[in-house]
Amino acid sequence: MGGDNTENCISYKTMIMKNNDFFRELKEALEFEDVEFTEKTEFRKIDGYDSLHVMMIIAFVDSRFGKRLTARQLFNITDVRSLMELIGLENFEE
């Protein structure tokens, strides 16, 4: 199996990501069409944010950074900046 007919195949990208690209991809991953993500966006203030979105963040970070975040770590994040710190600020640039 595998190969050409695999849709949305996940490949880890280890290159440094621009902040704006991260905000855009995070927004797409969490499927919040009406929310503009910045460093200051607070997850728990987003209408409809729940444990399914925590799972979506785990999937997004696993697929884009090859990094596994625990539920406990994600329970402690507040805003997008705190998520970036968990992933490692060395993975981002302005």
Place this chain on the structure above:
Amino acid sequence: MIIETFFPREKLTNSDLEKLFPDWSGAKIEEKVGIKERHIAEESETALDLAIKASNQALRNFDKTRIDFVLLCTQSPDYLLPTSACILQDKLGLRTNIGALDFNLGCSGFIYGLALAKSLIKTELATNVLLVTSETYSKHLHPDDRSNRSIFGDAAAATIVSSTDIENILEFDLGTDGQGMDNLIIMNGGMRNKLDPSETNWVDESGNARSNNHLFMNGPEIFNFTIEKVPLVVENVLKKNNTTLNEIDYVIFHQANKYILNYLRMKMQIPKEKFYINMVSTGNTVSSTIPIALKDCRDQNLIKEGDRVLIVGFGVGYSWGGTILRIA
């Protein structure tokens, strides 16, 4: 291998849940989790009742005097003792000179049941094993736990594994990690912590009511467990059977929820058309999702004679396992 299933008559639809929880979106759940309705056992209907009905279906065209072992996988037994499998033997009118036992596993249960059935037959302790998976998680859920009520459904499956089947049940890979016990647990009701009627309820950050008398699932951590272990068990099963994903005709994972399955499929680069996702009208039926899927695939001709089907179960424990079936 004969597989029959049974679902309770009562259904809990997304519309029903929307009425109970006005700020809950049935459409969102259907889209993300892939579930529209789930069957729910009546108050007086137990996992043993479902097991009897599924077994009777399976035994319609099979001489029940030939059954010489009963394996029943459930985490919802009628009594602490005796084991439900003994009662099942009597209710089905099976011979008394046979073995029967319950085993307590969740979503990995069918895989373990197949491994046990194959071993019993290979060691000539049995010739025809009745393997039953039956679960009524609905009885373990807090009435105001909308997350888990939207995921789990009740069902049973009865599989007859005969000596002629075992050459088509290939090598297994099994795994266990009790460090995950806290992430899917019913804290009270066993010998460690008795059921406590005065137990306080609390509401988690997603708005679900929780108590130690009811099932608790740390969804995000269970997701982490699956994305770590499922690719490994797939790799190990393929290795043990000297094969590759390319040579596998169809893949059936435990039907946990659509989001998890889609992510695993993409992570492992499994083509969509060879990957089973269907729990829209059943929900996650725990140990029965794989036999339900196998029966559905056969009924829909998604799998045919000679196909090699990779099956993987994973969940509470943690416990996981996989094998390959050659469809006869």
